[in-house]
Amino acid sequence: MLYTLYEAGFYVAAPLRAAARVTRQYWSSPLNPARETPVGRRLFASADLFANLTRRYGRPDWGIESVRISGVDVRVRRVEAWSSPWVKLTHFVRDPLDLRRAGRTAAAPAVLIVAPLSGHYATLLRDTVRTFLQDHEVFITDWSNARDVPVLEGRFDFHDYLDHVREMLRRLGPRCHVVAVCQPGPAVLSAAALMAEDGDEGRPASMTFMGSPLDARFSPTVTNKLAEERPFAWFKSNMISTVPLPFAGAGRRVYPGFVQLYSFMSMNMERHQDAHWRYLQDLMNGDGDSAEKHLEFYDEYLSVLDLTEEFYLQTVDIVFQQHLLPKGELT
Structure with a gap:
């Protein structure tokens, strides 16, 4: 159900995302005489930030030529x-x-x-x-x-x-x-x-x-401590969802990447909020180099993948809860 709601939110935001992209193109066009005005930069920056925050991030390119x-x-x-x-x-x-x-x-x-x-x-x-x-x-x-x-x-x-x-x-x-x-x-x-x-x-x-x-x-890290504080049944009940259509793996039970991403970001939420605010300011001030560095980082950071239910739960159990390998009990 969680995965379906997440995907529904993505599609519901599609008209707003499309409008933001059109706005971004309009206020960045060299044919627009008002694009360098304070109002023009503010509208462009706001539209660009919204479009980037709501788009889908796919597998990044290696970029090693x-x-x-x-x-x-x-x-x-x-x-x-x-x-x-x-x-x-x-x-x-x-x-x-x-x-x-x-x-x-x-x-x-x-x-x-x-x-x-x-x-x-x-x-x-x-x-x-x-x-x-x-x-x-x-x-x-x-x-x-x-x-x-x-x-x-x-x-x-x-x-x-x-x-x-x-x-x-x-x-x-x-x-x-x-x-x-x-x-x-x-x-x-x-x-x-x-x-x-x-x-x-x-x-x-x-x-x-x-x-x-x-x-x-x-x-122990924050991840380790969470695994120790919560019972195994909690992870199975709260962290697993079913892949919906139209994905090829529809019906597969997974630990969704977006749940992992939220977990990562929640540990440093203020830092990420400040980073996006600085990105907005850089766009409005015309600082393209700083804005580009922000995009490079978040294009990678926001690209996530799903793990199978069995792999995720066994890792929690074997590595972070029972510690079978260092105890010499892993079979």
């Missing part, structure tokens, strides 16, 4: 190395001729960056990708939005996530390095442990964990 190595601009293209309905393993392929001009002739080590599946897209890590491209063959997990995966594709839970990580490491071959950013830490460590136990040649050469909740009992 090249990377500078040893003073040479090396072209980069994205290749799908492997995929399932739930993830695309994306390889950022560096142009071999450009690499030769940069003096890089030896084969670079491969690194798998496991992006978090916690509400935002993997593009949040584009700067991390750019940094690793200096010296590595970079692969990253680009997770799917659960609302776009048909119900016929089945479930996707914590253990499926672990299996996906294991399969990707195996396909990248021996001596691949793995970097787990935030949420995927427990699953990556578990996958590597299973691969080591099996003597799997695809087990990683090294593991790096960045801000991962390997043991959520230590240095």
